[in-house]
Amino acid sequence: MAEKQEPFEIGGEIIQPGTRKVVRIPTSMFPEFPAFNLTAYVIHGRFPGKRLFLSSTIHGDELNGIAAIKHVLASHHVNHLKGTLIAVPIVNLVGLLIKSRYLPDRRDLNRSFPGSETGSQASQLANLFLNEIVKKCTHGVDLHTGSDNRTNLPQVRCDFDSQEALDLALVFGAPVILKSNIRDGSLREASDSLKIPTVVFEGGEALRFNKFAIRIAKNGILRVMAHLDMIDKTKFKAIKTPSLLSPASRWIRSPNTGILHTTCDLGHKIIKGDILGRISDSLGLTHTNIVANVDGIVVGRTQLPFVFQGDAIFNVAWVPDPEKAEEILLEFQEEMEINVSSDDPTTY
Template identity: 45%
Template structure:
């Protein structure tokens, strides 16, 4: 029998699961705020993995992915340990805001400090109590409010293990992305913890395709790490399209945007992605693709200012594979929702 997993003041025995609340702060009205983590501690030893969401409080799709993951049947006979944190930034989540009350971005405050700002203290608690106690992690994000992302994995360059796990996750697109100062990815890397970053969907919105892709990808990674058996784990519909560069197409003028391409579409250099016109329809300016690739992100806001980022296009390494994959993405996006049993009306 394995030793219990200790988190805060709680002890989670092998073969059991429990939600543990770690004290973070007290609000001005004396309401306590906690960092809540659900621990599944398998009977057999194995990889210790964390799955986190809500580092940005308005990125709610990650919380839905964690909820579905914790209900997944393969987790009933698990080896190793899973620590799932559906909402890291409770302050932002409650206020439907990306930031904390002091307007700091939590993902620019790592590794944090126990004696620093509110953001620094939360970053330090999450890093020391959750992240550094694990071997590998998956951090779930979405686009900001008014934007939407095609499900994609972002990898730290030069890490072969992450590249392998990214391929197993099999999101529609896999991209290399440098770490940024103060980010969770950089802090985890410096602590020796391999971290996959999953981007999908839109801020303050649920997205069925993003949710299904996220849950399936996490389960495939867990199976690869021998944490769960392969039975019941969704198979990848095809290989991920690997991209090393991407570009934003920006508004040539201010006005009203009519989009002609959606996320997942394959576009060629010189192709028109959208049109910006003035409210009278007297002047129009085309938004033209500067590169050939896949639309991995897009603005959903019709009112734009000159210079606003409108379309995010990633450049695939293999164009032929990317064109074929784009057709598969279209089928996935048009597929009907797959509801939980208790959600069927």
């Protein structure tokens, strides 16, 4: 006989085994209007197991995670869940409404953890999210996109020194796993210090949907759940193409101020000395070449046509064999059956 699942308490509600519930947790944001509550979608499995949180839109203008979580919750894989899934597709609701990365107090929620009950708006929301969601879980996935008018190739960021985090990153199956140090005040720092391993995913850009990033995030979350034995491993497709691991990345910056012309895109290989594009004056009469000063593959790039000298243009992840890495990234796209160039960024 399998072990019996106990009811689960969250936000003052009791969730019975084998049921789903939408839980609305009051915030201090606008108590008069319950719409400003923190909304969590909870699936409490019939049998005990790991408890996974999914968070998106901690930065209010980062939308891909909302779509990824929607697809996970609609997936038949989660119908016979072991353990508990707590999904919060919109953590920073006010940021979303005003199309801003930040809260109205101009603070970055992902630099405000662990937060406090008496701190700033951001600090209070961080504290609430940590106590009501993160602390009730054993593992987490936090979904992000590029910021500052930059777009990112779907990637997982983790600390290579933590084997448990690296294992989750490897099963997630994003095209690239980038080594990144933990940032002060981030959700990942707070969850790591509580020994709750958390994967941070980044893909696409702010205020747009990106089908490739959304599909990789959805499949990655389901693979993490299969790895944690929350869903049936045998019914879930394993990844054919392993992720590229990169221990470091570096921005190539604009050599001049002007209009950016480039055909170098996400996933392209970069070899030191390559001409990646040019910066021209407004009439196109003079130009300065952008010359690669590193080897690697492009994992992030600006979306802005006008740049100042010194602005970050390409984020290049170092890999031992850029040529091979570019081929692997093309295989990823084929496996996902995505034509990146025909992607519609407004619907998904």
